[in-house]
Amino acid sequence: MPSRPLWKDEIGRETINSIVKKVIPAWTQGLRPFQLDLVAPLLNGDDILCCTATGDGKSAAFSVPLLVLNEYNSNPHLYPRGLDTRIGPMGIVVTPTKGLANNIVFELSKLGIHGFAYCRESLADARRAGNDLTSLIKSGTKWQVICVTQNIYKTKNGASSQILLYSVRNCSSLPWTRTRTSAICNSLGLFPGAFHLIRRSNERPN
Structure with a gap:
């Protein structure tokens, strides 16, 4: 019996790039x-720890999985069968500041992805307007990405399988020694052999 294809296999990677070039025509390569x-x-x-500079392109992690899954689900006849998918995927991005959350939401809007900056101000606005943010977010019909500022983020067990969780932190000033990286990984529950580490230069591109 043939094995099930994986996104990280050659056929999956080719499918990702095929979809990206279709849904984001400007990304010709x-x-x-x-x-x-x-x-x-x-x-x-899979769990991933990615350490790289501001402006290096890691925000693709917030947008591309959603775009790929939406296209794959909408046109399954165009792509290899059997790749893992989720119906109505949603991303949760934990950011250190409200400004970064708002910027991510703005950049995602350029790709047609609806995002929401979940911070103290937006919570207060929702209360004044009588909106039930919890129900709106859980419905998955209004926003595809929720950017949560870390001062109000609380970890909850039993997260839905549709959720893709990302964390954005400004770590450019930290010396990325092997010891420090291991300590950070352990604090996040990322243990050797159980996650992917992508570490690039923290020098910001001009």
Whole structure:
């Protein structure tokens, strides 16, 4: 019996780039190699720690998995069968600041992805307007990405399998020694052999 295809296999990676070039025509070459290394395991549900500079392109992790799954689900006859998928995928991005959350939402809007910055101000606005944010978010019909500022983020067990969780932190000032990286991984529950590490230069591109 043939094995089930994986997104991180050659056929899956080719499918990702094929979809990216279709839904984002401006990206004529598809993803950069490191972005593909980042997105493919995410689509298989693997844990990843990616350390790279601001502006290097890691935000593809917030947008591309959603775009790929939406296209794959909408036109399954165009792509290899059997790749892992989720119906109505949603991404949760934990950011250190409200400004970064708002910026991510703005950039995602350029790709047709609806996002929401979940911070103290937006919570207050929702209360004043009488909106039930919890129900709106859980419905998955209004937003595909929720950017949560870390001061109000709380970890909850039993997250839905549709959820893709990302965390964005400004770590450019940290010396990425082997000891420090191991400590960070352990604090996140990422243990050797159980996640992918992508570490690039933290020098910001000009």
